[in-house]
Amino acid sequence: MADENLDIAIIGGGVSGVYCAWRLKQEKPNDKIAVFEASNHIGGRLLSVRPPDIPDMVAELGGMRILPAVQPLITDLIAELNQELPKDQQIELYDFPVDEPQNIAYLRGVYLRLADFTANPDKVPYQLNFLDQGQSAGSVIVNAIEQIVPGITNSNLSEEERREMAQQAEFGGVPLYKQGFWNVLLRVITGEAYQYAEDVGGYDSTMCNWNAADAIPWYLSDFGVSPVYKGFSNGFQQVPLTLAQFFQQLGGEVRLESNVSNIVSKAGGFEFQSQGRTIAAKSLILAMPRRALEILAATSPVLQEIQPLIGTVTPRPLFKLFTTYNSPWWRNTGITITVTDKDGKDQAVYVPVQAGRSVTDLPVRQTYYWPQSNGEAATQGHAMLLASYDDGDNTGFWDGLRARRRQPRAPGLDAAPLADPFIGEDDNVQRNELTWHQYKAPRMMTEEVTRQLTLMHSLSYTPKVRNAAYRDWGDDPYGGGWNSWNIGVKSWEVKHRIVQPTDLPLFICGEAYSDAQGWVEGALQTAGYLLAKFGVAPLPH
Structure with a gap:
């Protein structure tokens, strides 16, 4: 017999977990809902810490910014939370600059300023052809993407329209989703241009061999059309902490340092172990990335049955x-x-x-x-x-x-x-x-x-x-700082299937299985799909 009975148990105290908890408690005030978090803090891969010697700065050890122009879910959520927060506790944003022209690029032993890539291309230590010379790193890739999917860089297209174009596109007679991003890039640019874009862009995994149909619209959203970023005055972690606070004020429970294992199906619901106790839940929400799901699956037969779905993404360090x-x-x-x-x-x-x-x-x-x-x-x-x-x-x-x-x-x-x-x-x-x-x-x-x-x-x-x-963030239980769709996966189908992968009341959400991988926007997207299963409407836009 179980030591405790819940209506809804949510495993994982990141953004998607506490957002689901808050919204469900709003709609189901009489349900007993609890969030189980294995670590000692709420936020998951949002981790904002103040250094001991600088009280007016917040180090973002995890996520650090948003793109309001293309991320309506997190933008609307912040506005909704601020309506309920006292003025002195508001979630405040500031402009988050990235590439300032006077800043430094030290590449192949050569010192440059970031302005030199377009203003003084002869100084750039890469053997670029005449089309790529004088282009920024982002422009080289955006121009390549336009060759792969003609018309996709049109600034009048919406995010959804770009995704649909990439999902339906073929390149070289093969559906784009069956090809890797790196593979198709090297068919339209030189290896030297690819290395230039990777070195100057600052990231390695964004242009690696992940599903090209997902990578292309993702890249355009993040780097494509003059992105404007916003940072958080009191740290990005303020968002999940506020969600958890509101959830608790409605009567919900947040249990830190509460690891979960041995999930089994029982009597139309579930039982699992946590802190040496047996917990029963009518519905179970796993707000977790791939690696955490795999660790939990080792002791949970109910998850072993859906391993193919769990394995449709790859964690990135x-x-x-x-x-x-x-x-x-x-x-x-x-x-x-x-x-x-x-x-x-x-x-x-x-x-x-x-x-x-x-x-x-x-x-x-x-x-x-x-x-x-x-x-x-x-x-x-x-x-x-x-x-x-x-x-x-x-x-x-x-x-x-x-x-x-x-x-x-x-x-x-x-x-x-x-x-x-x-x-x-x-x-x-x-x-x-x-x-x-x-x-x-x-x-x-x-x-x-x-x-x-x-x-x-x-x-x-x-x-x-x-x-x-x-x-x-490559350490367990996260396995990576973000997740990317595998080549050959129809993400537009999997992102809906994995929300409720069986006939049981078992649900999965998080950035890993979204259109906005690596962003809080993706966590909120899949949380929205999950909440719809419970009849919970999205926040007003």
Whole structure:
């Protein structure tokens, strides 16, 4: 006999899990609904932590931005939450710059400014043909995509129209969904142009061999038409934390450090184990990515039956490392430009490196000059870098500088303890930023990122790191920072089938099986499909 009976059990405390919990509790106030989260925090791959030495900055160890122009679900959700939040607790956004012209590109041993790719193409150390020379990295791929699916880059098309075009398209007489993105790109651009786009773009996995019919509209949404990003003044994690708070205020329960195993079908519902107790639930929602589902399936026969559906996506590695300093030393690596004043006189103006990112083909790949909570650049005093933002193969570089993967860790914690942690400036001070120190970076990793930042910025040294924290999302139970559709999968069918994969009241949601993989928008999309099964209408647009 079960120790407890629930109407709805939700496994996973990320955005999709707590969003479903809140909406279901609104519509079913008398149902007993509980969220089970194995870690010690709500948010999943949204993890916002304040460094111990900079109270006006928030490090985003997970997701860090949105694209309001093409992501209506998260935009509408923030507006809805802000209607209910007191003014001093509002979810505030700021402009999140990326490629500033004065920022640095250190590629193949050559120092460039990001403006040089279009303004001074002769300086660019890649053997590009005359069509690609003088084009930005994104433009090279967008132009290639237009050759693969003619007309798809038309700015008048909606996101849905682009997806439908890619799903129906053929290339070389073969349906696009049966081909890999990398494969089709190399049929319309040179290998050198592909390497250029990958190096300058800063990401490895976005152009790897995943389902071309999904990759093409996805790429156009993120990088295609002058994207405008927004960051979060109090951290992106504020969104799921607010959802969980509202859910609890309605009488729902959130249970942290509550691992779940041994799911079995019983009497039209389910039973599972959590914290040494047997829990029965009439309906079960798994708000989890592929790797977490696979771990749970090892003890749960009901999931083993749907392994083919679970395996339609591939987790992609993602790594972030933040470092803090006494001052924003990178401002000294700016440039002096000549401008003409209103009187027609030329004047020399110094333009500092202070916002957005710089890129390199070193393993650090991308470095972001992190803003203050109001979105403004740090100009003096303590400052912070997203020192390395890595994906794909480059995440493996850091494996030799950290604890081995899949090591035992304390219950509820995301990371195993370090044998040789980096000792920061405030390690012996009483602190409230315990989450930052839970993700403390190893000493060797911190020393190596310092070496690469020094080289990348063409300096003889960089100032001492005060504190450092990192998160490798390839670790269990996430398996990756995002998931991509496999070649040959009809995602437009699977994304609906997996929501309720059997006749049982078992449901699955999350970014992994969506049109917006790697984004909160995807998590909310699949949550919306799931809620429709319960008769819950979407939020007003």
